[in-house]
Amino acid sequence: MAVQGVERSDNVEQSDREKIxxxxxxxxxxxxxxxxxxxxxxxxxxxxxxxxxxxxxSMMWLLGLPTIPRSFKWLMALVVDNYGSRRxxxxxxxxxxxxxxxxxLYYAISYLPPTMAxxxxxxxxxxxxxxxxxxxxxxxxxxxxxxxxxxxxATGTSIINFMATIGGFLGGSLMGAYDILGWRWTMTIAAxxxxxxxLPAVIRKExxxxxxxxxxxxxxxxxxxxxxxxxxxxxxxxxxxFAFGFAGTFMGxxxxxxxxxxxxxxxxxxxxxxxxxxxxxxxxxxxxxVIVKHLGLRGAGIVGMCFLPIEGLxxxxxxxxxxxxxxxxxxxxxxVLFFTTGxxxxxxxxxxxRWASKAQAGxxxxxxxxLWNLGVYAGGATAGFVAEWFEYTVYYLIAAxxxxxxxxxxxxxxxxxxxxxxxxxxxxxEDLAPSEEAGAE
Numbered sequence: 098m099a100v101q102g103v104e105r106s107d108n109v110e111q112s113d114r115e116k117i118x119x120x121x122x123x124x125x126x127x128x129x130x131x132x133x134x135x136x137x138x139x140x141x142x143x144x145x146x147x148x149x150x151x152x153x154x155s156m157m158w159l160l161g162l163p164t165i166p167r168s169f170k171w172l173m174a175l176v177v178d179n180y181g182s183r184r185x186x187x188x189x190x191x192x193x194x195x196x197x198x199x200x201x202l203y204y205a206i207s208y209l210p211p212t213m214a215x216x217x218x219x220x221x222x223x224x225x226x227x228x229x230x231x232x233x234x235x236x237x238x239x240x241x242x243x244x245x246x247x248x249x250x251a252t253g254t255s256i257i258n259f260m261a262t263i264g265g266f267l268g269g270s271l272m273g274a275y276d277i278l279g280w281r282w283t284m285t286i287a288a289x290x291x292x293x294x295x296l297p298a299v300i301r302k303e304x305x306x307x308x309x310x311x312x313x314x315x316x317x318x319x320x321x322x323x324x325x326x327x328x329x330x331x332x333x334x335x336x337x338x339f340a341f342g343f344a345g346t347f348m349g350x351x352x353x354x355x356x357x358x359x360x361x362x363x364x365x366x367x368x369x370x371x372x373x374x375x376x377x378x379x380x381x382x383x384x385x386x387v388i389v390k391h392l393g394l395r396g397a398g399i400v401g402m403c404f405l406p407i408e409g410l411x412x413x414x415x416x417x418x419x420x421x422x423x424x425x426x427x428x429x430x431x432x433v434l435f436f437t438t439g440x441x442x443x444x445x446x447x448x449x450x451r452w453a454s455k456a457q458a459g460x461x462x463x464x465x466x467x468l469w470n471l472g473v474y475a476g477g478a479t480a481g482f483v484a485e486w487f488e489y490t491v492y493y494l495i496a497a498x499x500x501x502x503x504x505x506x507x508x509x510x511x512x513x514x515x516x517x518x519x520x521x522x523x524x525x526x527e528d529l530a531p532s533e534e535a536g537a538e
Contacts, residue, residue, distance in 0.1 A: 117249040124297040125244065126256040128237045130264035131196070131294030135230060138268035138287060146275050150211050159216065163223040166231050168470065171322060174463035177235045178320040186303030188240040195233035196295045200288040202226040207284035238466070239459035240298070242450045243307050251389040251397075254447040259382035264294070266371060309456040309525040320457035325464050330517035333510050334452050335468050337503070341445055342472025343479075344503040348409065348496040350480035355412065355489055359421050369428050377435025384436070385443040394444055394451075395511040401441025402504035408434045409497020416489035441504055448507075452518060456525045 144160055181187035202222050209215045209222075245253040267290065275283045305311075313320075325331060356366050388397040411434060421427055453461040484492040 117252055119252075121244065121301070122249060122253040122256045123260075124301055125237075125241045125253060126260035127294050127297045128192070128240065129257045130260040130267075131291055132230075132234055132237055133261040133264035134268040134287075134290060134294060135199070135226075138271055142268060142271040142275070146280075147211055147216060151213060152216060156216070159220045162220055163227040166224065166227045167234075168467065170231050170235055170463040171460065171467045173232050174235045174239075174459040175320050175322065177232055178239065178457050178459040183305070187306055188236045188243075189299060189303050191232050191236035192240070192295060193299060195229050195236070196291060199226050199230045199233065200291045202229070203284050203288035203291065207281040207288070210280050235459045235463050238462040239453075240303075242453040242458040242462055243310070243455055244304060245450055250450055251386040251394070251447050254450055255382040255385050255443055258443060258446055259378055262375065262378045266375065307455040307458075309454065309522065310458070312526055313456040320460040322460065322464060325454070325457070325461055328454075328517075328521060330452065330514055330521060333514050333517075334465065337506060337510065338449070338465050338469045339472040339475075340503045340506070342469040343476040344472075344496075344500040345442065346473045346476030347480050347483075348405075348493075348500050350477045351484045351489070351492065352412075354484075355416070356421075358489070359415075359419075361421065361427075365424055369424070369431060373428050373431035373435055376432040377439050380432075380436035381439030381443050385440050385447075388440065389444075389447070394447055395508060397447075398441055398444040398504065398508050398511065401438055401444060402501060402508060404434070404437035405441065405500045405504055406497045408438050409493045409500065413490045413493035413497070416493060441507075445507060448511075452514070454521065454525065 144157065147160070148157075177191055181190035185193070202225060206219055206222055209219055211219065241253070241257060268287075271283050271287060274286060278286075306314075326335070353366060353370065356369070361369075385397055388400055392400070411430070415421055422430065449462070449465055453465065480492075480496075483495060487495065
């Protein structure tokens, strides 16, 4: 089977590029904003609220329990990929009821004021909500992977990532709503925002399942983790995503503590990070599709990769000098660094949607996410030990080497993985089981 080892996004004609359906992409982005809203609330606002009512630090581990079900999304994906109503939409079959149930549980929590007597019940409800919303996450990610094509994937992924950042920001900002409105109204707002985020996608008619998914069903095949792991492209994709998660978290995990140890007051840190994050993520969201259009996806990865050592060297130099610039100068510096290195992160995110098989998009993307999250955990768990042992200057130099090396792997393997993915797509569309076609060849 002859397949050109050329990046497909570079082969899209200009007339096709002009047909980008921005309404579709914004509706997909809105779904992801709804995904990240609960994460921002659970990771930022809720710990602060419970701490303010007297929850001891020794009990903070309870708030990690709702994140555990996300580690098993790959298992739930086998069910989500296989069942659904064609009349409602294979993905909306899961998105609609899971969102309504998740919002209902938020509303139920509004009747449980946060106290030491209710905290265990609140956490138990959040664990149940996490299980339900895990299925919604799988359907949302699969919906995005199935409905973005080579012409709009770069723009769509940028919209998704930026709106996800906004969702996390809104979730975290509920901490302020609690001080003004109280617990019941805060949780009611959370339930309402969760529903509003999915409305644009729910109102739109869901396209039919992609041809690869239809062909899988025609062959009588079910989604398979074994098949996903045994594909040749997975031999490169899975290890890379673990390393990508590790490197990104290892570089960024100590930044807040670095600022604290450099004497930056907490209120200023609370101003620097959200502003720099939004500016950096927003800038990368707008710039990456333009770079992909002119240089291709691999070229965008190269551009972002070039700034990774600069980011590490900058923070190493600041640590060595013992002085930080003023608030506005430091915010501007972080914004520029987050913007430039964010281009590489966006390139990888675009590739993730490209790499997921349309025959079992939920299973593939969830498997990728699981390995990426495992790398995130490993990077976060390792960073503190390295920083304490070597101190910040050497730590940031090590982080720069690791991040740049992993980015170089992405650039070097890009064309080979693209060829493997194109071969896999052709096999999935043929009216033969992959094993039969391989034997015929």
